[in-house]
Amino acid sequence: MYFKGAGPVLFALLAIAFIVETYAADYKTFLEHHYDGPKSNVGKNYCDTMMQRRGMTKPNCKPVNSFVHTTKNNLKGVCGKGGKAIANGLRRSIKQFSVTTCKHQGGSTRPPCKYRENKSNRFIDVRCAGNLPVHYDQGHI
Template identity: 45%
Template sequence: MSMSLGPLLLVFVLGLVVIPPTLAENERYKKFLTQHYDAHPGGRDDRYCNKIMDERELTSPCKEVNTFVHDTKNNIKAICGEKGSPYGDDLRISNNPFQVTTCKHSGGSPRPPCEYRASKGFRYIVIGCEDGWPVHFDESIINA
């Protein structure tokens, strides 16, 4: 039985065209999770910030400010859909506040070891989404 390579080659080439954006999108989402997601924080104090910033490799150089959202991935992702509203240009704001911890570099050298101060609370969060996936944390707004 003889089979033409034409259809297989076409499927392979189409796969090369379609797969890279999906992989890149997943990489941006994974980076978002690494930088801003921590479902089960321990302490949420200065020691927590120093530890998680180091573990997540956000200290070379010392990142000035970074916020961690403490909720489920699905609840955060839902901001890109029905649980969020348009905000500014191409951003979404959560309809409800989220528990967050913001870690701020407390000065000194931009090189490790980095020292951070923690602030915690419930805040509306503003994120950037691509194809329904969170890929950028923009800011958090204090729930007044």
């Protein structure tokens, strides 16, 4: 049976809207978990504060998380000319970014969470949906 009239067009528009909204939600989560540009001035316990602020300490302490200190446009750029395709659908940045990685210090995985900080310049690997980064995989010095 063939669709007649505006049915196929409406279906296509709804499908596109759903996909775009899904990408936008994944990008928003990516930013909440991995973007901090410029690096927030939160005192000497950067990781403890940022992990709590960004909701990664409840109900359990997230073991590891990285924050990239750059502009949103630079992050998006990795999904385009600012990155190159590598294995498993990931893209690696062609330039290094300032990145702070927070690692849980061990002990209880329940709050209060205590983290160690490691800041360095690294190439970053991300998964993209269209032109938006939606997953941070890792960084390479």
